[in-house]
Amino acid sequence: MNVVPLPSSLDYRTVDEVLDAAVQAPEGRVLLDGRHVRWVDPNGMVGLLSAGQFLRGRTGVPPRFQMPEHPEVPGYMARMGFFQAAEGILETGQPPSRRGGGESAVLLEITPISTNADVHEVVDRVQSTAGSILSETLRYPLSAVVQFSVILSEVCQNILEHAEAPGWVAAQAYNWQKRLGRHVLVIAVSDLGRGFRGSLAPEHSARFGDRWGDATALEAAFIHGLTRFPDSHRGQGIQQIRKQVRRWEGSISIRSGTARIADVPEWDDSPPLREGLEPFPGAQIHIILPGRVPETGS
Amino acid sequence: MTPLSSPEALRIDVAGLARRSVASLYSHLVTRPTGRAVRLAIESQLAEAGEPSISLVDFSQVTILDFSCADEVVARLLRRYMPDDRPRDAFFVFRGVQEWHEEPIQVVLERQSLAAVAQVADGQLRLLGTVAPEEVRLWRRVEEARSLSPDSRNGGGLALEDLAVLGRLISRRLVFQEPEGPLHALTHLLGEL
Numbered sequence: 173m174n175v176v177p178l179p180s181s182l183d184y185r186t187v188d189e190v191l192d193a194a195v196q197a198p199e200g201r202v203l204l205d206g207r208h209v210r211w212v213d214p215n216g217m218v219g220l221l222s223a224g225q226f227l228r229g230r231t232g233v234p235p236r237f238q239m240p241e242h243p244e245v246p247g248y249m250a251r252m253g254f255f256q257a258a259e260g261i262l263e264t265g266q267p268p269s270r271r272g273g274g275e276s277a278v279l280l281e282i283t284p285i286s287t288n289a290d291v292h293e294v295v296d297r298v299q300s301t302a303g304s305i306l307s308e309t310l311r312y313p314l315s316a317v318v319q320f321s322v323i324l325s326e327v328c329q330n331i332l333e334h335a336e337a338p339g340w341v342a343a344q345a346y347n348w349q350k351r352l353g354r355h356v357l358v359i360a361v362s363d364l365g366r367g368f369r370g371s372l373a374p375e376h377s378a379r380f381g382d383r384w385g386d387a388t389a390l391e392a393a394f395i396h397g398l399t400r401f402p403d404s405h406r407g408q409g410i411q412q413i414r415k416q417v418r419r420w421e422g423s424i425s426i427r428s429g430t431a432r433i434a435d436v437p438e439w440d441d442s443p444p445l446r447e448g449l450e451p452f453p454g455a456q457i458h459i460i461l462p463g464r465v466p467e468t469g470s
Numbered sequence: 471m472t473p474l475s476s477p478e479a480l481r482i483d484v485a486g487l488a489r490r491s492v493a494s495l496y497s498h499l500v501t502r503p504t505g506r507a508v509r510l511a512i513e514s515q516l517a518e519a520g521e522p523s524i525s526l527v528d529f530s531q532v533t534i535l536d537f538s539c540a541d542e543v544v545a546r547l548l549r550r551y552m553p554d555d556r557p558r559d560a561f562f563v564f565r566g567v568q569e570w571h572e573e574p575i576q577v578v579l580e581r582q583s584l585a586a587v588a589q590v591a592d593g594q595l596r597l598l599g600t601v602a603p604e605e606v607r608l609w610r611r612v613e614e615a616r617s618l619s620p621d622s623r624n625g626g627g628l629a630l631e632d633l634a635v636l637g638r639l640i641s642r643r644l645v646f647q648e649p650e651g652p653l654h655a656l657t658h659l660l661g662e663l
Contacts, residue, residue: 318534321498
C-alpha cells in the first residue's frame with residue numbers, strides 16, 4: 173500500500189501538499205496516514221475528502237484513512253461531519269463519537285453541495301449559527317450575517333454553475349491568538365469538477381492562445397471577472413465575494429489545477445499566485461475572515 | 471393631477487412568491503434558479519394584469535438576497551420590460567429594500583446600466599443603479615410634484631437641457647408619461663398600495 177503522510181497541521185497552508193501528494197501517489201491502494209495530525213481546519217478536512225475522492229476515482233477503491241492519534245482531533249472531525257461525508261470516499265474504520273474534541277460550536281459542518289436546494293440549506297443553517305459567532309467572536313456588525321450568507325451562497329453556486337460536479341463546503345471559527353492575536357472564521361469549498369480552465373476554455377481560450385492554462389484561467393475569472401457564460405452580465409459572484417472579503421480584511425484564494433491565485437491581506441504571507449502545482453481536478457477555495465480589532469481608548 | 475389612463479397597480483410580495491413558486495421551505499432569495507423562478511412568477515402576474523401596469527415589488531419579507539437572485543429578480547426583470555419590443559407595458563417600483571439588499575441590487579443594475587425607483591430602509595425614495603446627478607435632480611422634482619403637466623414642463627422653469635433629461639427618465643421608465651400628456655411620478659401611480 174502507498175502511504176501518503178499527512179502534515180501535523182492539516183489546514184489551508186498545507187492542504188495543497190496533500191492534493192499534490194494524491195496526484196503523485198503511485199498506482200495502487202493508498203493509505204492517507206493521519207496519525208500525526210494534531211490540528212485540522214475546514215480546508216484540511218474538505219481537502220482530505222477531495223484527495224480521497226480523487227484517489228477512489230483513480231483506483232476504484234476508497235483509500236484508507238489512518239485516524240489521528242491526538243485525543244481531540246478525531247472527535248472534532250466527527251463534530252464537523254467529516255466521517256459522515258467520508259462514507260464511500262475513505263475507509264475510516266469505526267468513526268469516533270461526535271462528542272469528542274472540545275465543546276466549541278460548529279459554524280457549518282461539512283455539507284455536500286450538489287443541488288440548489290443544498291445552497292438554500294446552507295444559508296438557512298448559518299442563520300441560526302453564524303450570528304453570535306460573527307458579532308460576539310469576530311466583532312462584526314449584526315448585519316454581517318447577511319453578507320456572510322451571501323458569500324456562502326455565491327461560493328456554493330460556483331460549484332454548481334462551473335464545476336458541473338458535486339462539492340463540499342464547511343466553515344468554522346478559531347482563535348488565532350498566537351498567529352494573529354484574533355479570532356478568524358475559515359471557509360473551505362472544494363469540488364472535483366472541470367476546474368476554471370475547463371469551464372472557461374470554450375468561451376475564452378482562443379484569445380489567450382499559447383498562454384492559456386490554469387493560471388491564466390484563474391486570472392481571467394478572479395481578476396477580470398470572466399465567466400463561461402456568453403451573457404456578459406453574469407460572473408459577478410467571485411468579484412463580489414472578493415470585495416466583501418477585502419472589506420473584512422480577509423484573504424481568499426482559489427486553486428484550480430496547477431495554480432492557486434489569492435487576494436493577500438497584510439497579515440498573510442501567502443504568494444498572490446502559485447504555479448507548478450500538480451494537476452488536481454476541480455477548484456478549491458479558501459476564505460479566512462479575521463475578527464475586527466477592538467478600538468482602543470475611551 | 472390624476473392620470474387619465476391610470477396604469478393598473480399590482481403589489482408583488484417577493485418572499486411570498488418565492489415560497490409559492492419555488493418551495494415552501496425556502497425562506498431566502500438565493501441561487502439563480504430561485505431568482506429565475508421568482509422572475510417568471512412576476513411575469514406571469516403581469517401577463518394577467520392590464521396595460522400599462524405598475525408593480526410594487528416588495529422585498530420587505532426578504533432577509534437574504536444574493537447577487538444571482540438580484541440579477542434575476544431586479545435587473546433581468548427591468549431589462550425585459552425596457553426595450554420597445556417588451557412583452558407588456560409595465561413599470562416597477564421596489565419597496566422594502568433593506569440596507570443589506572442595496573448592494574446586490576446596485577451592483578446588478580450598474581452592470582447593465584439600468585436604474586430603478588426604490589423605497590429604501592429609512593422610507594426614503596431613491597434611484598438605484600446607474601444614474602446621472604441631473605437625472606436624480608429631475609426625478610426628485612417629478613416625485614415632489616407627483617405630476618408635471620405639459621404646460622408646467624414647458625413654462626415651469628425647466629431649461630432645454632432639463633427637458634432632454636426628462637426624456638431620458640421617460641425612456642428609462644423611471645417616470646410615466648401619458649400619451650402626449652402629463653408626466654407622473656411612479657410612486658404617485660401606486661395609489662393605496
